[in-house]
Amino acid sequence: MNHHVVFLFTLTFLLLSFNAKAQQNYSGNSILSCKNDDKMGPSPSFLYTCNGFNKTCMSFLIFKSKPPFNSITTISNLTSSNPEELARINDVTVLKVFPTGKEVIVPLNCSCLTREYYQAETKYVLGQSPTYFTVANDTFEGLTTCDTLMRANSYGELDLLPGMELHVPLRCACPTWHQITNGTKYLLTYSVNWGDSIKNIAARFNVAAGNVVDANGFSTQTQTIFPFTTVLIPLPSEPVSSMAIIVNGPPAVSPLPVCSSEKCNSRRKLYIVIATTGGSMLVLCVVLFGGFLCRKRSARFIKRGEQSEKAKKLSSEDIRGKIAIIEHHSKVYKFEEIEEATENFGSKNRIKGSVFRGVFGKEKNILAVKKMRGDASMEVNLLERINHFNLIKLQGYCENDGFPYLVYEFMENGSLREWLSRNRSKEHQSLAWRILIALDVANGLQYLHNFTEPCYVHRNINSGNILLNRDLRAKIANFALVEESESKITSGCAASHVVKSRGYTAPEYLEAGMVTTKMDVFAFGVVLLELITGKDSVTLHDGREVMLHAIIVNLIGKENLEEKVSLFIDPCLTVTGNSEIVCAPQLVKLGLACLIQEPAERPTMVEVVSSLLKIYTSYMEQIIPPSISNSPSMER
Numbered sequence: 001m002n003h004h005v006v007f008l009f010t011l012t013f014l015l016l017s018f019n020a021k022a023q024q025n026y027s028g029n030s031i032l033s034c035k036n037d038d039k040m041g042p043s044p045s046f047l048y049t050c051n052g053f054n055k056t057c058m059s060f061l062i063f064k065s066k067p068p069f070n071s072i073t074t075i076s077n078l079t080s081s082n083p084e085e086l087a088r089i090n091d092v093t094v095l096k097v098f099p100t101g102k103e104v105i106v107p108l109n110c111s112c113l114t115r116e117y118y119q120a121e122t123k124y125v126l127g128q129s130p131t132y133f134t135v136a137n138d139t140f141e142g143l144t145t146c147d148t149l150m151r152a153n154s155y156g157e158l159d160l161l162p163g164m165e166l167h168v169p170l171r172c173a174c175p176t177w178h179q180i181t182n183g184t185k186y187l188l189t190y191s192v193n194w195g196d197s198i199k200n201i202a203a204r205f206n207v208a209a210g211n212v213v214d215a216n217g218f219s220t221q222t223q224t225i226f227p228f229t230t231v232l233i234p235l236p237s238e239p240v241s242s243m244a245i246i247v248n249g250p251p252a253v254s255p256l257p258v259c260s261s262e263k264c265n266s267r268r269k270l271y272i273v274i275a276t277t278g279g280s281m282l283v284l285c286v287v288l289f290g291g292f293l294c295r296k297r298s299a300r301f302i303k304r305g306e307q308s309e310k311a312k313k314l315s316s317e318d319i320r321g322k323i324a325i326i327e328h329h330s331k332v333y334k335f336e337e338i339e340e341a342t343e344n345f346g347s348k349n350r351i352k353g354s355v356f357r358g359v360f361g362k363e364k365n366i367l368a369v370k371k372m373r374g375d376a377s378m379e380v381n382l383l384e385r386i387n388h389f390n391l392i393k394l395q396g397y398c399e400n401d402g403f404p405y406l407v408y409e410f411m412e413n414g415s416l417r418e419w420l421s422r423n424r425s426k427e428h429q430s431l432a433w434r435i436l437i438a439l440d441v442a443n444g445l446q447y448l449h450n451f452t453e454p455c456y457v458h459r460n461i462n463s464g465n466i467l468l469n470r471d472l473r474a475k476i477a478n479f480a481l482v483e484e485s486e487s488k489i490t491s492g493c494a495a496s497h498v499v500k501s502r503g504y505t506a507p508e509y510l511e512a513g514m515v516t517t518k519m520d521v522f523a524f525g526v527v528l529l530e531l532i533t534g535k536d537s538v539t540l541h542d543g544r545e546v547m548l549h550a551i552i553v554n555l556i557g558k559e560n561l562e563e564k565v566s567l568f569i570d571p572c573l574t575v576t577g578n579s580e581i582v583c584a585p586q587l588v589k590l591g592l593a594c595l596i597q598e599p600a601e602r603p604t605m606v607e608v609v610s611s612l613l614k615i616y617t618s619y620m621e622q623i624i625p626p627s628i629s630n631s632p633s634m635e636r
């Protein structure tokens with residue numbers, strides 16, 4: 001009976017998917033309002049609805065360069081994208097500074113794992129005179145919305161202050177089954193420019209106008225589209241740099257907000273008068289009116305423009321340092337707040353060891369509180385200086401009776417080691433999810449090694465110090481042992497570190513206490529093998545403890561790796577096709593490359609990230625169209 005139910009459910013799902021031609025409904029200029037709601041169901045005025053065949057995928061968006069976000073480094077930092085991939089897809093170097101108005105293609109992982117909307121998550125530190133509206137439309141060019149920002153953050157509209165950090169969900173989507181069967185592999189989120197039409201957008205991206213109509217729920221190919229809104233472009237392959245142009249046109253002022261209160265009636269009448277005077281007058285009036293409302297903002301942009309010209313003259317090291325050191329001022333908690341939040345460190349609030357779950361404030365924000373021993377000032381100072389989505393965020397700290405208490409963002413799925421040990425969900429059984437987790441860790445390490453000033457070595461990478469949030473996004477934690485990345489000999493601490501990280505410690509550290517970035521690469525290689533095998537870094541084999549990588553080397557030898565996939569792949573992983581058989585050995589090869597004895601012969605984290613992205617892309621291409629049984633992100 002159960003088999004019949006599953007069959008009927010699957011059949012129904014397929015039929016619904018085949019009939020779902022339109023990816024989304026175009027929101028029009030309602031997206032500019034800060035007063036939309038979705039109480040009656042998902043609304044296109046928020047983000048793109050989670051109605052694709054997969055719940056996670058690689059996607060792209062177009063961002064128009066402008067100071068101070070006019071380089072690979074600054075755009076990567078703004079969108080939490082990988083700088084190496086950003087440079088590759090735009091056919092430039094990582095030191096590239098773009099002219100103002102140049103469209104930049106940004107690759108992102110898009111997902112809707114626990115929500116009804118697709119999104120790619122990033123964070124943004126507020127500057128002067130911030131509002132949700134200006135962040136959505138000035139800074140992110142309509143690639144997020146005012147309503148979405150208000151929902152994603154606990155701050156009220158009038159409570160925003162410079163230096164606050166906002167969660168920013170970016171607009172992205174995954175193809176429907178109908179689009180996949182018609183050859184679509186990726187969806188690109190395009191922010192509409194002045195003078196754009198459906199037909200000229202389709203021509204520029206070399207896709208059929210009818211496909212753009214279907215993807216956005218347009219009624220005809222001549223339907224009006226509005227600047228500062230977004231449309232989805234269905235692509236059969238990755239976008240290429242030649243698709244991106246330099247946009248010339250009216251100054252990049254914000255669109256005027258859509259008003260919903262009575263006090264906006266007079267402004268609405270003005271809009272109607274403007275709209276009846278023709279296209280050229282519309283552009284002129286909006287620019288003039290926007291300039292009247294935003295004189296101070298214009299002056300600020302002029303100042304930024306002058307600063308950006310100076311920045312172009314700086315060396316790459318100076319630029320990297322200025323971008324990396326964006327300090328976050330963490331909250332100083334009273335000990336009474338910590339006690340109340342953790343219910344006096346009650347046993348039911350204990351997560352593990354000296355880490356407790358805490359519920360803070362009227363907003364009931366759930367955070368993690370860690371009682372430290374000894375001086376934690378170095379870790380606090382470091383975490384306030386580094387800024388990356390894949391590194392755990394320090395929310396605040398407190399000191400009481402000589403003990404520091406650090407307050408971190410709460411990671412619902414615990415450590416990677418715990419997730420591998422206990423979980424039996426669909427995500428747990430998918431190789432694609434494990435590749436994405438590895439990518440998150442690699443991106444975090446790449447940031448530490450290359451994009452901070454000074455650059456750092458974590459020194460304690462292991463599956464217990466990699467935490468997973470509710471969306472299974474991985475973040476590196478525990479920075480107590482971090483050191484600057486210059487090669488040096490560390491005396492007197494190697495032995496204690498070995499005990500804490502058995503199975504992860506690089507041979508050059510065991511032998512001479514040498515600290516370099518290649519030490520983290522070695523540890524990452526062990527984590528990657530754990531993701532593939534599901535086993536601990538040190539495991540029992542023939543009744544004795546053996547390093548995981550030594551077991552795999554003995555199992556596979558040096559030849560016919562592809563034929564021996566079943567010997568090392570986690571039995572919990574669903575192996576239903578050629579994709580796992582091809583990609584799992586590639587992951588093993590990458591992991592073993594990270595574990596080469598000679599540090600200089602190991603890849604850099606930049607090379608690791610690039611390899612993982614290629615493996616993930618290859619995996620996804622092989623399962624499109626995916627079978628119902630092995631899709632890691634199908635609708636459930």
